[in-house]
Amino acid sequence: MSIAIVVETPLQDDVRGLVSRLNDHLLPLSPVEFQFKMTVEQMADSDTTLFVARNETGRAVGMGALKMHGPQLGEVKRMYTVPEVRGQRVGRQLLDRIVDLARQRNVPVIMLETGTGEGMAEAHRLYSRYGFVTRGPFLDYPDSEWSAFFEMRLDAEKAA
Known part of the structure; x- marks a missing residue:
């Protein structure tokens, strides 16, 4: 299958559909208060870059974003x-694009929060295989059994 991944606005119907499907997937996996979702309107903010994966017919089949928290941290x-x-x-191709953008911006570290449990096992495998390592909470995320936190140091690559 041929996939094209490009930066797009989240303010379009098929991306809204992906966000809805993601939210539906997450809903039974943890309490709502431990689900840190961004709306498409929040994703359209200038500090967030959204990548959309489309198949050969142009159908949106995946997404991922880099949200900047100043020049030192990408999420x-x-x-x-x-x-x-x-x-x-x-998912790997989306993560490639996100990490490449962070490198282009000279971001020293990228982090992420994701859920826990069997429903998130594939995501954990993707992040671990990519080179992310587990860490504790960051920013204002609470420490809970419902969240797993990962980081990848990009500044360590330059030092090596």
């Missing part, structure tokens, strides 16, 4: 691929 947000393309490395 991976709203990573999702539709079930039909899982296992086809679409």
